Structure formats: structure tokens, C-alpha cells
Amino acid sequence: MIEFFGFLAHQAPLVTVLAPAFGALLVTLFGRGKAEAGLPLALISLSLSSVGAVVTLFHVLASGGELRYRLGGWAPPFGIEYRIDALAALTAAAVVLVGLVNAVFSKTRVAAEAGEKAPFFYTLYLFLLAGLCGIVFTNDAFNLYVLIEITSLTSYALIAMGNRRAALSSFNYVIMGTVGASLYLLGVGYLYIKTGTLNIDGMRAAMAEAGIWGDASITVAFILILVGLWTKMAFFPLHGWMPNAYSYAPTAVGTLMAPLMTKVMVYVMLRVMLFAFGADFSYGGAGCGDIVVALSTVAIVAGSLLALARSDIKKMLTYLIVAEVGYMVGGAWVGNEAGLTGAAYHILSDAAMTFCLFMAVSIIVLRTGDHRLTAFTGLFRKMPLTMIGFTVGALSMIGLPPTCGFFSKWYLVGGGIEAGRWDYVVALLFSSLVNAVIFFRIFERAYFGEMDEPAPAGDDADSRPSQPLERVPWSMLVPLFLAAAAVLLVGLFNNTLAGWLRAALAI
Amino acid sequence: MEPALASFLQEQIVPKFNYWVYVVLMMIGLYAMIAKNNLIKKLIGMSIFQTAIILFYVSVGAKDGAGIPILDHHTYEHALEHPGDEHIDRDGYANPLPHVLMLTAIVVGVSTLGLALAIAQRIFTSFGSIEEDEILEKLQPGGHD
Amino acid sequence: MVQDSYLPLLAFLVSLCAVPAIVWLRRAPNRREAATFVAAFLKFGFVLAMLPAVLGGEVLRFCFFEILPGLPLEFRVDGLGLAFALVASGLWIVTSLYSVGYMRGAGEGNQTRFFVCFAISLSATMGVAFAGNLFTLYVFYEMLSLSTYPLVTHHGDREARTGGRTYLGYLLGTSIAFVLPAMIYCYVKTGSPMTFASSGFLAGEVGPAGGMVLLLMLTFGFAKSGLMPFHSWLPGAMVAPTPVSALLHAVAVVKVGVFCVIRVFTGVFGTGFLGELDVAYVVSWAAAFTVVTSSLIAMSQDNLKRRLAFSTIGQLSYIVLGVSLLSPYAVQGSMMHIAMHAFGKITLFFCAGAIYVAAGKKYVSQLDGLGRTMPWTMGAFAIGAMSVTGLPLTGGLLSKIYLIWGAADAGQLALLAVFVVSSVLNGVYFFPIVYRAFFCAPEGGAAPGGIKEAPLACVVPLTFTAVVTVLLFFFPGLLFELSSLMIAAE
Incomplete structure (x- = not known):
């Protein structure tokens, strides 16, 4: 029994990410024609995910440092690895708890605003949260890109479920968001050329080993990634997409995205600055702090x-x-x-x-x-x-x-x-x-x-x-x-x- | 032709041809996204932009004279029998990883495009237009903020 | 010397605990007011219970928890804090009685909200009085600003809105713009818990230029002290019902302001260190300017409460001026003046309220002959005016003597002259009122028959405070002891 719980505790990060993802699939599967099936499934999967996040948090705090989880047991640099420190665990907990509480909050609104599309709404909702948790945990730069795009795609669709203005704002968001994500991807490409790995820690180690901090390509990669992330987090003057998107979106979407999206992107920026490039480069070599x-x-x-x-x-x-x-x-x-x-x-x-x-x-x-x-x-x-x-x-x-x-x-x-x-x-x-x-x-x-x-x-x-x-x-x-x-x-x-x-x- | 220009072409443009193309494509895409008034043209620009990045990644993985990255039977057995023997010729194989990544990126690009087209359709049904200025015109007085 | 105790916490909490009771009893006004009285007496009792230990030289400490790295949220009760807490909690009892009379007499609405906010602001005042470090002081200072806003704007009309806007704009604006950064700077630079110490926790940490900037930010940032140019919230706040003006804007709020300034001088910098830096003269002159200017403005005010408000601004600057002289006598005079002025000024405000309730008069020019119909009220007014002016047989004389003595001790003859001149001015703007009330014939010729005082619940408190004002002249011992504790500690 204890072993079983130990096993569960060990798998907690995966549960946090996958529970909403599977929940999303189940909602699509069972929700066809039954508009009321969405909410219970969403609540169950988000509760599971919250438990997972809280267990992960305790695990990280108990271990006193960071937790590493290899998806499918594949070791980096080939496998995808989760790296969870206290910041990641706290952010993930915030994400799923906001998701869960907001699901309750928006119970009546989804029924009123999405109508018979409610199951699709919850599918997107859950995928969005799964994507956000994944972003927070993953230690792989390309996986991060894919997850960013998952959250973006779901949020475009969610916003567009509002009125006509929402559709228009969502369109602008698609354009800006795609530019941002593409710039990020481009920067990761540069880094991959220079370091030969996509693992975030591996990149820093490879750059340190090769002593290539001064290379122009590293600086270019750094700037590309930052500008990409700034677009995603609505950093002035790249904020143009946000005000309309969040204010015309359906109620449940505004209350979910406003607290989470920009904040998770700030988290990604911290992650990239400190762990992909390292503090020495970010604050010193890059020369753009001021x-x-x-x-x-x-x-x-x-x-x-x-x-x-x-x-x-x-x-x-x-x-x-x-x-x-x-x-x-x-x-x-x-x-x-x-x-x-x-x-x-x-x-x-x-x-x-x-x-x-x-x-x-x-x-x-x-x-x-x-x-x-x-x-x-x-x-x-x-x-x-x-x-x-x-x-x-x-x-x-x-x-x-x-x-x-x-x-x-x-x-x-x-x-x-x-x-x-x-x-x-x-x-x-x-x-x-x-x-x-x-x-x-x-x-x-x-x-x-x-x-x-x-x-x-x-x-x-x-x-x-x-x-x-x-x-x-x-x-x-x-x-x-x-x-x-x-x-x-x-x-x-x-x-x-x-x-x-x-x-x-x-x- | 000026000799300086010729040598510049030879050293900077020709060997890095792919990369120049990617930059030019990207700029075209960016221009279309920003400057075009028609929503569908914006999306075409977006697609070009994404494709440019795919081209960049694919160029990274390509090598001169390299084949597809599949080990043939003999090489594989040889490698099993002589571990540590660097018999496999790295230059003979293209780097598969960027290509694999781009498969994912293409999927992402396609779904973004599909979604964006759906949204554009929705905009068309509710505003009766896909020209940005006409839509903003219809939104007056609350349109410009 | 430092002793852990729950008494500060109890004294702080008791009025907060009264809030649910007041809300719960909102349908039964008499029992609701009983809740206020119980809380007020308990609070005074808890504060009194701390007296023996503090007089014995102890500092009573209660620590909530460490709220920021190395920075506890804690109470430390010393002589200065206890003196202030005694005055504030004692006057709360009196004011509560007066509020009942006034609010019912004047037929004010929303009385439950009024008593709730009153209780909360008293808790905040206690928090400021007991605050053991700059951070705790700031927290309760902000709490006081917010909890008094509904009181100031009680009437809910356009005038109240304008007054409230000025009130919060000045108080919140200065505290966020000046105090907050100065405090964070102190925290970052010294890394200390910012505990008030007689030698000052900044001592030796900053140079003259930095010290000057910090001192100005902290002094002007605590704008509740009414130092010009951040004084206009106080006349603006006079739109409040009179009990609010009386307790909050003659005692609690404004005294919290000067209390904070005294803490900045004695606890943050330390008078010794300020003497080395030689920067306090800027504050002295700002205060001296405020003293004279506000007295001059007060003379031209026809609205009685506004006249009292400008008088308060001037008297507050006495306190700031005294402490900025850095001489022990002047500092002690400042501390005593907090209490002396509190009793004198609250009497005056009570009278102004009583006049409004009984006769419906708000302006000085309407008061002719009022002494004949309201002898008790106007008698108390005369005593209050004497005390604020600093005439013999009232407590105000003692603190003013100390202040003047301190100015002489510091060798600041020009500032000494300011004290003297402004005392004359005080007399000039107060005694015409007394004269009008007792010696002028009422408007319209014929005097209305008989005595027509305000409700008993109004007259008793104002008589009481007037008596105390006189008693403080004869028995100032306790205040002396408490304030000299602070001087001795240096």
C-alpha cells in the first residue's frame, strides 16, 4: 500500500499534466449531445490534477531542491524531462487551482454562453490547462514550444467562442501569437545549432563547456526568444492583442486567461534567463539588462x-x-x-x-x-x-x-x-x-x-x-x-x- | 561585375543560400501580416512566416551529399559487433532531429491556419466582410481602442 | 527590560472584536452602543494594565510573526506609545458617549457603519501607538487612513465626496510616494528589522545628504501630521460628523501623524544622530512656517469647525517643531503636548458639535449671545481655548513652557519667537468667539428664554474633558513620568 502511494507520489507531476488532457478527451468522447456531461468531467480531472500539483509541491519541498521526472523513462538529451523546482510547483499549483475554481465560478456562464457547445468548451478549457502545466514543468525547449502552441491554439478558440468582437480580437491574437511563438522557435533553432541539444539544462552546460557566450548567434537567439516571449506575455508595446481579447472573451475565458497566461509566460522567461542561458549571461554577457x-x-x-x-x-x-x-x-x-x-x-x-x-x-x-x-x-x-x-x-x-x-x-x-x-x-x-x-x-x-x-x-x-x-x-x-x-x-x-x-x- | 560584389556573393550569399531565402521569406510574411488589409492575406503571410522557419530548421539538418538518416543492415550489425568503433560515417546521414521537429511544427502550423480560417469565416458571417478597414468602420464608434 | 506580553494584543484586538457584535446588534441601537462601551472600557482597562510595567521601565513586546525576511510584525509598548494609547483609549469612552448624543440628536443615518468604522480606526490607532518597528507603524497607519474614510464621508453628499477625495488623496498619496520607498530603502540598506531604538536604527548608516532626503520623506510622508504643504486634507475632512472631527481629527488621526514624526526623530534616526547630521533644521522651519501661517488662516475662517481645523494644524506643528529642535526639553514638551492638546481640542470640537445639535449653528458670526443659552458648553469652550492658547490653570501651559524652554535650550531664538507669536495669534482667533458668546447680544435683539443646552450625552463629555484639561495643569505627574522615560532612555 505504502509502495503504491509512493509510486503515485512519484507520478504526481505526470498526473498534474495528463489528468486535464485525458479529461479533455473524455469530455469530447462522452459529451457529444450531452451538454451537461462536460462540467463534472472537468471538475473531476481538475481535482485530480490539483491533487497531483499539491503532492508535487510537497514532494519538491521535502526533497529540498528540484524534482526530475523522465517521461517514459527516456533519459535526456533524447527523452523529454520534467524539471520541477519550488517555483514550478507553485506556479503549476496556481494554474490548476485557478482552473478548478474558475470551472466552478463559470458553471452557470458556460451553460448560458456556450450552450450546446459546452462540451467543446470544456475540451478546450482542459487542454489549455494541461498545456499550461506542461509549460511549467518541461525542461525541453522544443516541447515548450509545442506546449505554448497548444495553449495558444486552445485560447484562440476559446476567445473566439464569444461574440463577434471576440472573434475579431481572437484573429489579432492569432497573428501576434504566431509571430511570438515563431520567434521563440527560431531562437531555439539557433541554440540547437550551437549546442546540439534541446534540453534546457543541457544547453546551458553545452554553452559553458564550449565557452561560446560571446558568440553573436547566442545573443541573437537570446533576443529572438525574449521578443517571442514578450509578445506572448503582452509586454508593452507588444500588448496590442490582449485588452480586446480578454475583455470580449466569454466570461469563463476572461477569468481563466487573465490571471494565468501572461504569468506563465513570465515564468518561462525566468526559466529561459536563468536555466537555458544562465544568470551570468543574462545579466552580464547579453548586455541588455539596462x-x-x-x-x-x-x-x-x-x-x-x-x-x-x-x-x-x-x-x-x-x-x-x-x-x-x-x-x-x-x-x-x-x-x-x-x-x-x-x-x-x-x-x-x-x-x-x-x-x-x-x-x-x-x-x-x-x-x-x-x-x-x-x-x-x-x-x-x-x-x-x-x-x-x-x-x-x-x-x-x-x-x-x-x-x-x-x-x-x-x-x-x-x-x-x-x-x-x-x-x-x-x-x-x-x-x-x-x-x-x-x-x-x-x-x-x-x-x-x-x-x-x-x-x-x-x-x-x-x-x-x-x-x-x-x-x-x-x-x-x-x-x-x-x-x-x-x-x-x-x-x-x-x-x-x-x-x-x-x-x-x-x- | 564589381570584384568586391562578386566575392561577397561568393562568400556570403551562395553558400548560405538557404538562410538568405529564409530571411527573405520571413520578411515577406511579416510584411503581409502587418500591412495587408485583407484577413486572408494576413493568414497567407502568417503561413509564409512559419514556412520560413521550417526552411531554416530543415537547412540546419541538411548536409552536403548526405543521405536519409536510416542505418542500413550491415552498418547496424557492425556497430553491434564492434561497440566503440566509430565506423558510422556521420557525414553520410542528414541530421534527423530538426526534420522530426519540423513535422511537429508543420502540424502546429496547419492547425493554427485551420483555426484562423475558421475564425475568419466567423468574422465574415458576423461582419459581412474580411477587409479590416471595413470591419472597423462597422464597429464605430467603439472600434478604435 | 523587554518583556513578552499579550496585553498589547488584547488592547489592539478588543475594538476589532466589537465589530461583529456591533453589526449583529444593528437592529437594537441601545445594545449596539452598549457593545461599543464595553469595548471602550475594556480597551482602556487593558491599556491601564500595562501602566505599572511600563512605568517600571519595562518594554512590553508582542510579536505576531516574521512577516518579511528578518522583519517581524510586532508591538513594543514604551512610555511614548503608552501615553498616546492612554489618551486615545480614554477619550474613546468619552467620545462614544458624545457620539450617541450627537448622532441621535442630529438624526444622522448609517449609525451602524459609523460605530463599526470608529471601532476599527481605534484599533488602528492602538496599532500605531504600540508599533515596535517602522513596518508595523506603516501597516497600521494605512489601516487608519482607510478605516476613517467612511467616517469622513459619512454624509454621502457632494461636499463629503470632495472632502473624502482630498483626505485619501493626501494621506494615501504621501504615504505611498514618500514613506514606502524611504522605508524600503532603510530596509535594503541596513538589513535591520527597523525596530525603534533610542539611538535610532539608522544611526551611522546614512550620510548627511541621504539622511536629509530620508528625513524629509518620512516627515512629510506621514501627512497626518498636517505639516504644510500637505495639510489641506484636514480642513477638507471637517465635513465629517463632529464626533469624528473630535476624536479622529483632534486626537487619533492627527496625533498618529505627529506620533509617527516623533518616532521618526527619536526611533528611526535618534536625536543624537540627527544632531550629528545637522539636517533637522529644515523640518523646524517647515513646522514654524506652518505654525504661523495656519494661525493666520484660522483667523479668517468663519466656519467654526474649519477654524478649529486650522488651529489643529498649527498645534500639530508645535509638536513637530518641538521634536525637531532635538533638545530633550523640547522633545518632552512635544510628547506632553500630544496629550494636552488632545484634551483641549477635543473639548472645543465637542462644543462645536453641541452648538450644532442644540442651535443648528456652524459659523462663528452666528454665535452672538450663545453663552446665555448654552452656558456649560460655552464655558467648556473657554477652558478649551485657554488650554490650546496656553494660558495658566490649563494643561496647555505646561507643554508650551517645555517647548519654549527647549527652544531656548537649543539656542533657537527665532523659533522661540515663533512659539510666542503664535500663542498670541491663538488667543486672537479664539477669544473673540468667547467674547461674542458671552458679551454680545444675540442676533435679532431679544434673547430666547432660558437655557437650551444640547442633549445630556453631549454636555457631560464636554464638561468632563474640560475638567480634565484643568486637572492636567495640577496633576501632570503621569505624563511627565511617561515622557521622561523616553528622554531618560537616550
Whole structure:
């Protein structure tokens, strides 16, 4: 019996990835003609996957370092290997837990918005999550490409399941996403020529052995891969595809992708920087650290200001994500432990708070039938429970203690100060202040109610739900509270989490 | 022809012909994706872009005068009998790995294209056009953000 | 000397625990208010229970847990913190009584929300008073800003919205833009847990230029101290119901601001180290400017509460000015002035509220002859005004003497003159009110018959605080002891 559990524990990473993948197949198989079969199968497979992720996390923490898992027992460089450290395990756990909670949250919405296509919806949904988990675990550069494309393809399709605007945004996303993924693939090709391997650790070892850090082709590969990933993570000014895609997507898709996609891509960037190329090259040899931090400063400022100018709530949130991506890229590039820890920690904390905010905003848009800031008028009285969730997420975005947003900002600002990057520090504080303006403007409206001001322009029929909700079901409120609790818990236990992350990223 | 140009052609262009083609194809694809107004033309550009990368990978695996990477019977037995004997002529075989990778990449490319075409069809049915400017025109006033 | 204790935690938590009770009893106002009173008395009791140990030279410590690497979230109760906590928790009892009278008398809505936010903000105040390090201080400082926002904007009208916007804009903006980066800088550069120590945890870690920048960021960042140019939130916040203005904007919130500044001077830098750096004079002059300017502005205000607000800004800057003189006498005077001014000013605010409830008057120009119909209220007002001006037989004199003595000790004659001149100005803007009330004939000629005071629940608290103001002149011993504990530690 113990052996059996030991075996299961050992296979946990595979379970995490494969459970949703097989779930997806089963949904297609059994879901034909039975629209209600999708959700239970999705919940079962995601629960299995969550168990797998949590077991993996404990396993990694118990082993004190990293876990390596060979798919099918094939050793690298020929086989594909999973390499799981604390950051990977935590990110994977965040991915599947968000997937699971969001499945519950969107229960009623999928039935309403996808209708008889619900089984296909869940197929794509599960494949997307399987792909994200795979991205987090894999240690093979080409496998990573394939998984990135799996997540992209499923997300294109999921977004396009929305209204006509969603289809149009999805089309733009296809174009941008394909360019990004292709550039990544090209960079991997260069690396493969120089190192003869596709294993991420193997690449670093081969480059170190051959002493080819100075080669132009390595730098070119580095830049190609980075630009490819930046496109995928919507790093300003490569963010053009994101705001429309996330705000016009079906409710369940927006709440799933906004917290996960960009964050997983930041994770991939960290992985590539630290493990494929190594910290010495990324921060030294490549010689682009200063520029990238400057770019991230621009991204933060631009994202915040663009968010300030929006009157559509969801679009405003997506521009905030643009700014948050700037936080993480900058933190990853200031080149010290604090910044790196901050970037990694912010992957988790941003996932929690974006999830929380997107759920709250989705509920509000659905319930009020208004997609603009005017929707918030008097909401503290009308929808107090939803507003509690929204408030927690908003305070975290502003960066007030004890929410997780405060602590990521703490680490990131600390990293910026240590590196002497005052522009980055000022940008972070500026973004906090702008977020404070954005959210307190909303709180004011929600608190004071109608003040007979002119309604903001830009009412957009495609953003309005066709049928406002009669009442908010508990299946939406409970997930919102879970996310709000996560925002607080990730904040309160930041010291523990950051400790694990620091060990995983030791440079 | 100028001698300098001739030597440049000989040293930089001719031996690396494949790579130049890949770069040119890629630029054509990128141009089409950005500049074309018609959604289908954009997709054609995307396909060209992806194909360029496939060409690049395939070029990496190719070698002058090399054959398909399948060991014949004798060589295989010889290798089994004399382990450690480097009898296998590496230059005689093309590198199979990039080609295998590209099989996957082609599959990815095809599915992306298929999906994108489906989306384009959906756009056509809901907007009655696949010209970007006409679609944006229909979306006024909320279209330009 | 440091002793672990749960008392600080209990004193902090008790008002938070009252929140569910207040919400639960929202349908029965009398029992709801009983919950507030129970919490208030318990809180005062817990704070009093810490007195013997602190007077015995102990520092009571309670550590929640290590929230950031090497940085605990912890309470450390010393003389300064306890003195402040005593004043705040004691006045909460009085204010609660007054709130009941005022809120019911003036027929305000949303009373449950009012009492809930009041309880939360008192917890935050305790958190600030007991904070053992800069990080803990910051956390509770922000908590106080947020929990008082619904109180300031209680009326929910356009004016309240504007006031609330200014309020949060200044308080949140300065704390995020100045305090947060300065604090992270301290943490990154020193790697210390930023525990307040009499020698200052920054001592020897920064040069004069860096020290100057940090000092300015920390002093102006804690904008609750009302230092110009970040003062306009306070007059803006006067749209709040009077009990809020009384407790929060004469005692808790603004005193938290100056308390933070005192902590920055004595705990973060240490007065000795600041003397070496020779940078505190910038703050001194900013404070001196604020003292004089705000007094001049106060003279021109016709709205009674706004006049009191500008008076508060000036009095707060006395405290900042005192501590920035770095002389032990002045520092002790500053600490005492927190308490002295608290009692004097809360009396004045209580009176302003009582006048509004009983007579519906908000402006100084309407107060003619009011002393005849509201003798108790206006009598208390006179005592409060005497104390804030610093006249004999009221506590305000003692702290002002210390401040002036400190200025002389520091050799700053110009700043000494500021104290004197502004005291005169204080008299100029307060005593016309008293004069009008008692010696002018009421508008419309005929005096309305008889005495018409505010509800008893309003009059009793204001009489009580007025009496305490006088008593503090005769029995200032406890405050002396607590504040000299801090001086002795240096």
C-alpha cells in the first residue's frame, strides 16, 4: 500500500499534466449531445490534477531542491524531462487551482454562453490547462514550444467562442501569437545549432563547456526568444492583442486567461534567463539588462496611464495587467535576488489578485448589465458581498498591506533600490498611485451612488451582456471569496513563499 | 561585375543560400501580416512566416551529399559487433532531429491556419466582410481602442 | 527590560472584536452602543494594565510573526506609545458617549457603519501607538487612513465626496510616494528589522545628504501630521460628523501623524544622530512656517469647525517643531503636548458639535449671545481655548513652557519667537468667539428664554474633558513620568 502511494507520489507531476488532457478527451468522447456531461468531467480531472500539483509541491519541498521526472523513462538529451523546482510547483499549483475554481465560478456562464457547445468548451478549457502545466514543468525547449502552441491554439478558440468582437480580437491574437511563438522557435533553432541539444539544462552546460557566450548567434537567439516571449506575455508595446481579447472573451475565458497566461509566460522567461542561458549571461554577457529595465519602466507607466483612461472596466483591468507584466519583467532584469524573488512572487500574487478582480468585475458586469465604470454606482449597498471581493483585489493592486500586492511591491522596489534603478522604483510607486486613483474613483462611485454626472462615453453593445443576471449565484460568490482569501494568504505568508522561491532561483 | 560584389556573393550569399531565402521569406510574411488589409492575406503571410522557419530548421539538418538518416543492415550489425568503433560515417546521414521537429511544427502550423480560417469565416458571417478597414468602420464608434 | 506580553494584543484586538457584535446588534441601537462601551472600557482597562510595567521601565513586546525576511510584525509598548494609547483609549469612552448624543440628536443615518468604522480606526490607532518597528507603524497607519474614510464621508453628499477625495488623496498619496520607498530603502540598506531604538536604527548608516532626503520623506510622508504643504486634507475632512472631527481629527488621526514624526526623530534616526547630521533644521522651519501661517488662516475662517481645523494644524506643528529642535526639553514638551492638546481640542470640537445639535449653528458670526443659552458648553469652550492658547490653570501651559524652554535650550531664538507669536495669534482667533458668546447680544435683539443646552450625552463629555484639561495643569505627574522615560532612555 505504502509502495503504491509512493509510486503515485512519484507520478504526481505526470498526473498534474495528463489528468486535464485525458479529461479533455473524455469530455469530447462522452459529451457529444450531452451538454451537461462536460462540467463534472472537468471538475473531476481538475481535482485530480490539483491533487497531483499539491503532492508535487510537497514532494519538491521535502526533497529540498528540484524534482526530475523522465517521461517514459527516456533519459535526456533524447527523452523529454520534467524539471520541477519550488517555483514550478507553485506556479503549476496556481494554474490548476485557478482552473478548478474558475470551472466552478463559470458553471452557470458556460451553460448560458456556450450552450450546446459546452462540451467543446470544456475540451478546450482542459487542454489549455494541461498545456499550461506542461509549460511549467518541461525542461525541453522544443516541447515548450509545442506546449505554448497548444495553449495558444486552445485560447484562440476559446476567445473566439464569444461574440463577434471576440472573434475579431481572437484573429489579432492569432497573428501576434504566431509571430511570438515563431520567434521563440527560431531562437531555439539557433541554440540547437550551437549546442546540439534541446534540453534546457543541457544547453546551458553545452554553452559553458564550449565557452561560446560571446558568440553573436547566442545573443541573437537570446533576443529572438525574449521578443517571442514578450509578445506572448503582452509586454508593452507588444500588448496590442490582449485588452480586446480578454475583455470580449466569454466570461469563463476572461477569468481563466487573465490571471494565468501572461504569468506563465513570465515564468518561462525566468526559466529561459536563468536555466537555458544562465544568470551570468543574462545579466552580464547579453548586455541588455539596462535597456530591458528601462523598457519595463515604460511598460509600467504606459500600462497605468492607459488603464486610467479607460471607461470599460474589463479593458481597464487588462491595461493594469500590462503594467503588472512590466513589474515582473523589470524585477526579473534588475539582476539581484530581491528583484528576482519579487518577480517570481508576483507571478503568484498577480495571479491571485487578477483572478479575484476579474471574477468580481465579471459578476458586476453580468448583474448590472453595464460594462463601464458607471456599473459601480451605489454597489456597496446593492452588492456588498461582491464588493468585498472587489475591494480586496483592488487594495492589492494598489499595494496596501497586508495584501499580496503590497509584498510583491516591497520585494520589487527593494530590488530596484539595491540595483540603483531609480527609474524603475519611481515607476512602481507611480503605478501604485495611479492604481489608487483608478480604484478609489470606483469606490467613490460605489459608495456615494448617483451623483448626476454625465455618463462616460464609449458604450459598446458588444461588451454588454445580452441578459443581465437576476441574482448572483453562490457558485460565483464562493470562488470570489476563495480568491480574495488567497490574496490575503499569499500576502501574509509571503515570507515562507519567498523563501522557497529564493532557494529555487538562487543565482 | 564589381570584384568586391562578386566575392561577397561568393562568400556570403551562395553558400548560405538557404538562410538568405529564409530571411527573405520571413520578411515577406511579416510584411503581409502587418500591412495587408485583407484577413486572408494576413493568414497567407502568417503561413509564409512559419514556412520560413521550417526552411531554416530543415537547412540546419541538411548536409552536403548526405543521405536519409536510416542505418542500413550491415552498418547496424557492425556497430553491434564492434561497440566503440566509430565506423558510422556521420557525414553520410542528414541530421534527423530538426526534420522530426519540423513535422511537429508543420502540424502546429496547419492547425493554427485551420483555426484562423475558421475564425475568419466567423468574422465574415458576423461582419459581412474580411477587409479590416471595413470591419472597423462597422464597429464605430467603439472600434478604435 | 523587554518583556513578552499579550496585553498589547488584547488592547489592539478588543475594538476589532466589537465589530461583529456591533453589526449583529444593528437592529437594537441601545445594545449596539452598549457593545461599543464595553469595548471602550475594556480597551482602556487593558491599556491601564500595562501602566505599572511600563512605568517600571519595562518594554512590553508582542510579536505576531516574521512577516518579511528578518522583519517581524510586532508591538513594543514604551512610555511614548503608552501615553498616546492612554489618551486615545480614554477619550474613546468619552467620545462614544458624545457620539450617541450627537448622532441621535442630529438624526444622522448609517449609525451602524459609523460605530463599526470608529471601532476599527481605534484599533488602528492602538496599532500605531504600540508599533515596535517602522513596518508595523506603516501597516497600521494605512489601516487608519482607510478605516476613517467612511467616517469622513459619512454624509454621502457632494461636499463629503470632495472632502473624502482630498483626505485619501493626501494621506494615501504621501504615504505611498514618500514613506514606502524611504522605508524600503532603510530596509535594503541596513538589513535591520527597523525596530525603534533610542539611538535610532539608522544611526551611522546614512550620510548627511541621504539622511536629509530620508528625513524629509518620512516627515512629510506621514501627512497626518498636517505639516504644510500637505495639510489641506484636514480642513477638507471637517465635513465629517463632529464626533469624528473630535476624536479622529483632534486626537487619533492627527496625533498618529505627529506620533509617527516623533518616532521618526527619536526611533528611526535618534536625536543624537540627527544632531550629528545637522539636517533637522529644515523640518523646524517647515513646522514654524506652518505654525504661523495656519494661525493666520484660522483667523479668517468663519466656519467654526474649519477654524478649529486650522488651529489643529498649527498645534500639530508645535509638536513637530518641538521634536525637531532635538533638545530633550523640547522633545518632552512635544510628547506632553500630544496629550494636552488632545484634551483641549477635543473639548472645543465637542462644543462645536453641541452648538450644532442644540442651535443648528456652524459659523462663528452666528454665535452672538450663545453663552446665555448654552452656558456649560460655552464655558467648556473657554477652558478649551485657554488650554490650546496656553494660558495658566490649563494643561496647555505646561507643554508650551517645555517647548519654549527647549527652544531656548537649543539656542533657537527665532523659533522661540515663533512659539510666542503664535500663542498670541491663538488667543486672537479664539477669544473673540468667547467674547461674542458671552458679551454680545444675540442676533435679532431679544434673547430666547432660558437655557437650551444640547442633549445630556453631549454636555457631560464636554464638561468632563474640560475638567480634565484643568486637572492636567495640577496633576501632570503621569505624563511627565511617561515622557521622561523616553528622554531618560537616550
